[in-house]
Amino acid sequence: MHVEEQFTPKTWPEAPEKATLEGKNKFLGFWFFLGGETVLFASFFATYLALKDKVPKQGDLVSTDLFELPLAFIMTMVLLTSSITSVYAMYHMKNYHFKKMQAWLLITVLLGLTFLGFEIYEFYHYTHGLGFGYTHSAFSSAFYTLVGFHGGHVVFGLGWITALMVRNSKRGLSLYNAPKFYIASLYWHFIDVVWVFIFTVVYLMGMV
Amino acid sequence: MENQQINSGNARVDYEYRRRRNAEEMRHQVISFAISIFLTLVAFGAVLAGFDKWFVIPFILLLAVVQVIFQLYYFMHMSNKGHEAPQLFIYGGVIVGFATLLCFLTIVWI
Amino acid sequence: MSSIAQKSGFGATVWDFMTTVDHKKIAILYLAAGGFFFLLGGIEAMIIRIQLFVPDSGFVSAGLFNEMLTMHGVTMIFLAAMPILIGFMNLVMPLQIGARDVAFPFLNSLGFWLFFFGGLLLNLSWFLGGAPDAGWTSYASLSLNSQTHGIDFYALGLQISGFGTLMGGINFLVTIINMRAPGMTYMRMPMFTWTTFVASALILFAFPPLTVGLFLLTFDRMFGANFFNVAAGGNTIIWEHFFWIFGHPEVYILILPAFGLFSEIFSTFSRKRLFGYSSMVFATVLIGFLGFMVWAHHMFTVGLGNIANAIFAVASFAIGVPTGIKIFNWLFTMWGGNIKFTTPMLYAAAFIPSFVMGGVTGIMVATAPADYQFHDTYFVVAHFHYVIVGGVVLAILAATHFYWPKAFGTMLNETLGKITFVLFVVGFHLTFFIQHFLGLMGMPRRIATYLPGQGLDTGNLISSIGAILMALGVIVLLINIVMTSVKNVKVGNDPWGDGRTLEWALPSPPPFYNFKQLPFVRGIDTYWIEKMEGREGITPAEPLGDIHMPNGSILPVFISFGFFVAAFGCIYRTEQPWGLAVLIIGLVIAFGSMLLRSLKDDHGFHIPKSELMSDKDKGVRA
Numbered sequence: 001m002h003v004e005e006q007f008t009p010k011t012w013p014e015a016p017e018k019a020t021l022e023g024k025n026k027f028l029g030f031w032f033f034l035g036g037e038t039v040l041f042a043s044f045f046a047t048y049l050a051l052k053d054k055v056p057k058q059g060d061l062v063s064t065d066l067f068e069l070p071l072a073f074i075m076t077m078v079l080l081t082s083s084i085t086s087v088y089a090m091y092h093m094k095n096y097h098f099k100k101m102q103a104w105l106l107i108t109v110l111l112g113l114t115f116l117g118f119e120i121y122e123f124y125h126y127t128h129g130l131g132f133g134y135t136h137s138a139f140s141s142a143f144y145t146l147v148g149f150h151g152g153h154v155v156f157g158l159g160w161i162t163a164l165m166v167r168n169s170k171r172g173l174s175l176y177n178a179p180k181f182y183i184a185s186l187y188w189h190f191i192d193v194v195w196v197f198i199f200t201v202v203y204l205m206g207m208v
Numbered sequence: 209m210e211n212q213q214i215n216s217g218n219a220r221v222d223y224e225y226r227r228r229r230n231a232e233e234m235r236h237q238v239i240s241f242a243i244s245i246f247l248t249l250v251a252f253g254a255v256l257a258g259f260d261k262w263f264v265i266p267f268i269l270l271l272a273v274v275q276v277i278f279q280l281y282y283f284m285h286m287s288n289k290g291h292e293a294p295q296l297f298i299y300g301g302v303i304v305g306f307a308t309l310l311c312f313l314t315i316v317w318i
Numbered sequence: 319m320s321s322i323a324q325k326s327g328f329g330a331t332v333w334d335f336m337t338t339v340d341h342k343k344i345a346i347l348y349l350a351a352g353g354f355f356f357l358l359g360g361i362e363a364m365i366i367r368i369q370l371f372v373p374d375s376g377f378v379s380a381g382l383f384n385e386m387l388t389m390h391g392v393t394m395i396f397l398a399a400m401p402i403l404i405g406f407m408n409l410v411m412p413l414q415i416g417a418r419d420v421a422f423p424f425l426n427s428l429g430f431w432l433f434f435f436g437g438l439l440l441n442l443s444w445f446l447g448g449a450p451d452a453g454w455t456s457y458a459s460l461s462l463n464s465q466t467h468g469i470d471f472y473a474l475g476l477q478i479s480g481f482g483t484l485m486g487g488i489n490f491l492v493t494i495i496n497m498r499a500p501g502m503t504y505m506r507m508p509m510f511t512w513t514t515f516v517a518s519a520l521i522l523f524a525f526p527p528l529t530v531g532l533f534l535l536t537f538d539r540m541f542g543a544n545f546f547n548v549a550a551g552g553n554t555i556i557w558e559h560f561f562w563i564f565g566h567p568e569v570y571i572l573i574l575p576a577f578g579l580f581s582e583i584f585s586t587f588s589r590k591r592l593f594g595y596s597s598m599v600f601a602t603v604l605i606g607f608l609g610f611m612v613w614a615h616h617m618f619t620v621g622l623g624n625i626a627n628a629i630f631a632v633a634s635f636a637i638g639v640p641t642g643i644k645i646f647n648w649l650f651t652m653w654g655g656n657i658k659f660t661t662p663m664l665y666a667a668a669f670i671p672s673f674v675m676g677g678v679t680g681i682m683v684a685t686a687p688a689d690y691q692f693h694d695t696y697f698v699v700a701h702f703h704y705v706i707v708g709g710v711v712l713a714i715l716a717a718t719h720f721y722w723p724k725a726f727g728t729m730l731n732e733t734l735g736k737i738t739f740v741l742f743v744v745g746f747h748l749t750f751f752i753q754h755f756l757g758l759m760g761m762p763r764r765i766a767t768y769l770p771g772q773g774l775d776t777g778n779l780i781s782s783i784g785a786i787l788m789a790l791g792v793i794v795l796l797i798n799i800v801m802t803s804v805k806n807v808k809v810g811n812d813p814w815g816d817g818r819t820l821e822w823a824l825p826s827p828p829p830f831y832n833f834k835q836l837p838f839v840r841g842i843d844t845y846w847i848e849k850m851e852g853r854e855g856i857t858p859a860e861p862l863g864d865i866h867m868p869n870g871s872i873l874p875v876f877i878s879f880g881f882f883v884a885a886f887g888c889i890y891r892t893e894q895p896w897g898l899a900v901l902i903i904g905l906v907i908a909f910g911s912m913l914l915r916s917l918k919d920d921h922g923f924h925i926p927k928s929e930l931m932s933d934k935d936k937g938v939r940a
Contacts, residue, residue, distance in 0.1 A: 010223045018290070021496070025421040029492045031294035032522055035301035036484060040526035042305025043563075046312035047534065047545065047556060054551030073252055080248070084241040087283055091234045095227065134543060138551035141543035145533070167917055176919060189283045193276050196244075200272040204251060208261045293495055297522070304523045304610055308563060315614070315622040316555050 005175065012096040012173075017182035019175050030183040034190050041194050044146045045201060051142040052206075061132045062139065063206030072203040075118045076195065082111035083192040086185045093181055098173045101181070105165055108188065112158045119151050143202065150198055153191050160184050240282035247275045337870035339423035340830050341408045346725060347430050348405030349718075355397035355437060360792060362390035367749070367785040370778045373770040383766035384451035385444075385468065391454030392472065395568070396479060397437040399706070402714050403575045404429075404486050407514045409725055411490060413821035413828065414508045416499025416837045421492035422485075423868040424915070429482040429489065431878035436479030439885055443471035453764060455565070458546035458557035462538060467889055473536045474885040478878070480525050480532070487521030490514050499820075500859040501839035505599070508819045508842075509592060512599050513578030516606040517571045523610065524567035531560030540888055555620060562613040570609040572706065574602060576713030577644060580666050583716055584648050586816050587663040588655030591843055594647040601640035601647075608637045618689045627686040634684035641677060645670065660814065661735035665716035668743045669708060676704030679754065694764075697757025703750045715742065715795070723813045723826045728806060734798040738791045745787025752777045752784075818843040823856045831865050834858075834930050865925040873911050880908025 013019040018027055053062040089104035123144070126132040134144050161184050168177050216222055251268045259267075281287040286295055335343060365386050369377045378386065412420055420426050443449045448466035450456065461469045494515045498507070507515075535557065537543035544550035546557055585592040592598065614622060614630040648670065657663065679701040683692050692698055715738070722730050756777040761768065768774050812822045820837060821828075823845045835858035841847050848856055884904025891897035 010219060014226065015290075025492050025496055028293060028496060029422060029488050031291075032297050032488045032491055035294075035297035036488075036522045036526050038298060038301030039305050039308070039523050040530060042301075042308050043527050043530040043560065046309045047530070049309070050312040050316045050553060050556060051545065051551065054553070056550045069252060069256065073248075076248055077245070080241070080244055083279070083283060084237065087234070087237045087241075091230060091237075094230050134541070136544075138544040138547065138553070141537065141545055141552075145537065145543070145545075163913060163916060171919075176921070186284055189279060192283075193279050196248075196272050196275050196279070199248075200251060200268050204255045204268050205265055207255055208264050297519075300519065300523060307610065308527065308559075311559055311563075311614075312556070315626045316553055316559065 007096060007173075009096040012094075013175070016093065016173070016175060016178035018179070020179070023175065023179035023182075026179045026183055030186055034186065037190065041149075041197075044149060045197065048142045048146045048202065051138045054139050054142075055137040060137055061130060063143075063202075066126060066130065066132060067203045067206045069203065069207060071118065071122060072199050075115055075122075076199050078111050078115045078118070079192050079195050082108045082115065083189055085111060086188050090182065090185050093173065093178060096173060101173070102165055102169070105161055105181075109158055109161055109165075112154060112161075112188075116151065116154055116158070119147070119154075123148075147198060147202065150191070150194055153194070157184070157188050157191055161188065237282050240278045243278055244275050247271045334870075336875055337427075337872050339419070339427045339868050339870050341412050341420050341423070341426060342725065342827060342830070344426050344430050345405045345409035348401045348408060348433075349725070351430075351434055351437070352398050352401035352405060355393050356399075356402070357792070358441070359390055359393035359398050360789065362386050362393060364785060364789055366390060367782040369766065370768070371782040372779070373768050373772075373775055375767050378766075380766040381448075381451065384453075384764070385449040387764055388450045388453050388456075388468075388472075389441075389444075392440065392450070392476070393437075394706075395454065395572070396476060397433075397440070399572050399710050399714070400483060401433055403517075403572065403710070404433075404483070406579065406714075406717050406721060407490060407510075407517075407575055408486075410721060410821055411511050411514045412493060412497075413724070413824060413832060414511050414819050415494060415497065415502055416820055416833060416839060417493060417497040418832045418836075418865065419868065420489050421497060422489045424871060424874065425485045425489055427871070428874035428877060429485040431874045432482030432485070432881070433479045435878040435882040436475045436477070436482065439478065439882055440471055440475030443468050443475075446471070455561055456535070456557075457561075458535070458538075458554040459548075461535065461557075462546055469535070470539055470889040471885075473532045473539065474888060477529065477532045477536070478881050478885065480528055481881075482878075483521055484525045484529075487518040487525070490518040491522065494518075499833075499836050499839050502844075505596070506839060506842050506844070508578075509581035509595070509598055509602075510575070510578035512602055513574040513581075516602050517574040520567045520571045520574070520606055520609060524564050524571065527560045528564035528568075531557055531564065534560070536888070540891065555617075558617055558620065559613070562616045563610075565616065566613040567609045569702075569706070570605060572710045574605065576710045577602070579713045579717045579720070580648065580669060582819065583662045583666045583720055584651045585843070586720075586814065586818055587658045587660055587666070588652045589658070589816055590651055590655035591818070591846070592647070593650035593653075594643075595842060597643055598647055601643040604640040605637060608633060608640070612637060615684055615686075615689075618686045619693045631684055631686040635681060638677060638681055645674060658816070660719075661730075661732055661739060662716040662720040664736065664739050665712045665719075665743075668739070669712045669716075672708030672712065672743075672746070673705060676701055676706075676708050679704065692757065694762055695757035696753045696761045696763060699763055700750050700753035700757060703746075703753070707746050707750070712743075715739075718795075720814070722802075723809050724821055724824075725827060726803075727808050727826045728802050729809050729813055730802050731798050734794055734801070738795045738798065741787050741791030741794060745784045745789075745791060748784025748787060749781050750784070752780045756781070812845075818846040820844050820856065823848070831867055831925060834865075835862055836860050862927055862930060864927055865930065866922055867925060868922045869920055871915070871920075873915050876911040877908050877915075880904050880906070880911060883907060 016023075018024050055062060085104050085108045089101045089108065092098075092100040092104060127134075132140055134140060164177070164180055164184055168181075171177065216225070251271045254264050254267055280298070285291065286298070335347060338344060338347075365378060366383070369375050369383055369386075371377075408420070408426065412418070441449075443466075446467060448468045450461075450464070450468035450472035451466075452461040452464055452469060456469060456472060461472075494507070494511060534543070534545040538545050538547065538552075544552045546552045546554045548554065581592055581598065612630055612634045614626060615634045618627050618630075648666075659667070679697070683689050683698060683701055719730050719735050722728065756774055759773050759777075761772075761774050761777075768778070809826055811817075811825050813826060814822075817823070820839075823837070824832060837844065837856040838859035840857070845856065881904065884901050884907075887897050887899070887901025887904055889897075891901060
């Protein structure tokens with residue numbers, strides 16, 4: 001199967017992301033990368049848990065002073081929804097419906113941007129409103145690093161998906177770019193998986 | 209499921225089968241989505257209800273783990289065939305991550 | 319890009335090496351750069367030993383001594399041992415599994431250039447205010463207070479190099495899983511491929527904690543964070559844990575490929591297949607797994623408590639078991655074999671007692687109560703040099719001889735090789751054996767000098783003389799390399815005569831596409847099977863056809879250079895007005911180059927069948 005071959009929905013392969021050797025390699029390589037990222041985020045969580053509420057003196061801001069559950073809930077719902085919309089995008093990719101895939105990817109990106117907007121508002125409120133800056137305490141450094149790294153991954157993921165959408169808008173689907181879309185969506189799901197733990201460990205456990 | 213050879217000899221039948229199978233997978237994924245929302249609501253509810261923290265913390269962690277398992281297995285297709293190596297390495301990462309977490313919860317403060 | 323029409327000349331060769339994605343050329347880059355850093359680390363060691371030659375020495379100041387011992391450790395482990403081993407894994411593993419390249423050739427190149435620029439960044443610190451001086455372990459409270467920018471160079475240099483290593487690990491894993499030739503099941507892979515596989519899994523899981531630790535150090539030193547700042551609620555033990563959760567698997571990342579190399583050498587020069595192959599595979603995997611469970615044995619005296627100490631002590635004892643299995647299997651491989659003591663085999667023979675000595679002192683330091691006596695003394699220095707030099711360095715020297723023909727098409731001189739061997743091994747034992755006793759007599763680690771009349775004078779003198787012998791051995795090796803390159807006598811595909819595995823079936827060096835036809839693998843020691851049946855080459859698994867190969871690219875150099883520039887911006891951000899701008903420009907270069915890579919379609923090129931049929935096996939231009 002030559003990568004630039006033209007297909008119809010009927011001739012499009014089973015699992016287009018793994019129909020070429022390059023696709024199989026990218027698929028496996030990216031899952032391994034996610035295994036490494038699992039350890040990376042576990043390490044940030046471990047640091048956060050060790051330094052949770054560790055402040056220089058009594059009265060400094062701790063988790064119960066800061067987090068608002070309604071905001072965390074909305075952000076969770078937005079990101080979770082963006083995960084299912086990317087699943088829809090992959091469903092259309094499997095069925096060789098390029099335009100529908102692009103549409104669902106666009107929705108995913110818009111939801112991701114919404115999530116980011118809320119997070120930026122949240123950080124702005126903490127730093128400018130409450131005086132809870134990065135250098136405030138060990139707890140603040142740990143919080144911003146953990147949640148910030150996740151946010152950084154969101155930014156990178158949005159850039160990645162957007163670049164793919166733009167790059168392939170004229171090319172359509174092929175066996176060369178199907179693996180690219182697939183692993184970008186794996187990345188996006190992984191970010192949502194990490195967020196599940198963030199809202200549980202940081203926001204929920206912080207308000208208990 | 210992903211790598212199964214679908215070959216009934218009739219291209220139209222294969223195609224129909226694939227379309228239905230993809231649609232069925234999509235249904236599984238929407239159900240996973242609904243379950244994830246439900247688990248999230250329960251977790252938030254448990255905290256807002258103000259139960260004792262020795263119950264709430266293990267409970268919400270358990271809910272998080274269950275939700276992640278659904279997302280890994282359904283959104284990320286880890287349940288499908290051809291995912292043995294990914295499973296091995298994700299669990300490997302989980303084991304190392306868990307050892308790190310355990311360490312930081314127990315032997316970091318003297 | 320056709321294989322045949324290549325420009326010659328210095329400029330063309332430089333461009334070729336800067337844009338190559340060929341695993342064999344990248345291996346040569348790794349070996350050359352790693353070799354250079356090995357010499358640098360050796361000079362740093364010589365300065366240490368000259369300083370400690372006599373008591374009350376003023377050869378270097380205490381501050382400079384601290385920089386020397388830090389950089390000796392960092393250079394040897396991160397910039398010499400790891401890259402050289404990765405170089406061998408890059409060179410040999412794809413050939414051993416019957417593949418034409420690794421799974422991600424572009425990433426392979428990127429991994430090298432990231433390592434290179436990270437190492438360059440780290441060593442520029444010598445000229446920019448001072449090298450890092452808090453030990454290769456850079457413990458948080460000390461390193462936070464280091465006055466120069468040395469520690470900043472340490473954090474960012476290792477971070478950049480570390481990304482490269484992580485990419486290499488993923489690359490090797492995917493190559494081994496997806497690209498084995500037909501008939502090569504997992505249990506028919508050569509031992510060196512198995513150890514590459516397990517070491518790559520260790521890289522995947524061990525480097526993220528280092529990444530996190532280095533980020534925390536970077537944020538504390540350069541961005542005002544408080545992770546390790548006790549006054550703000552921080553905790554310095556966090557650094558130690560992250561460093562050793564990485565650091566212990568790191569030494570297994572070093573030793574497992576060394577074990578793999580020795581497995582190949584033992585079986586080749588005993589003319590006998592490796593004894594106990596399945597148990598060797600099992601032992602390798604077990605060592606890899608247990609390697610993650612023992613890290614706090616570097617922290618017995620921190621005060622983690624008796625229960626933690628006991629758990630980690632027992633786990634550390636357990637690792638000795640699979641290692642012992644391997645030692646016995648090598649001995650049984652030799653037993654009854656027709657042994658030929660070539661230079662690689664001499665190194666292998668010296669490795670067994672040397673490494674075992676290091677292993678038994680390892681058991682001693684793993685005994686938590688006893689470690690209170692050994693910790694931070696020269697006893698520990700003796701232990702780890704015995705396992706690292708006796709294990710990893712001897713393997714590297716052996717493999718340099720063993721695989722030189724496969725990389726360059728010439729053979730290193732055996733007589734000079736044996737001279738190096740004698741000088742180096744005698745020097746090694748002279749340097750480090752006495753250090754066990756210096757440690758037991760109470761000489762602490764990392765001290766710039768010692769008082770006379772403490773009982774330490776003679777031991778240090780002997781140790782420094784040993785170091786001189788090792789240096790002489792290395793110089794003879796350099797002479798050997800130069801002479802061989804000048805004479806340029808080409809050898810055939812199996813110059814040792816006893817090759818057992820697939821790489822020896824290919825010309826020395828192989829053509830850039832490795833195999834004209836992918837080989838059909840019929841069992842362990844594939845080439846040996848074919849030889850015993852009287853055939854010339856390997857049974858092919860496919861008919862002759864077009865070969866698909868990847869294109870070269872200059873982008874890996876740009877991506878790495880971008881991060882290199884950004885690091886400077888990060889280090890000087892708070893004290894120079896151009897700091898932030900340089901940081902941003904560097905990141906734009908790096909991410910912009912990545913974007914450039916993604917925007918173009920790159921399908922590689924095809925070597926047409928006609929070229930393969932008429933081609934008389936052109937070698938790699940090295």
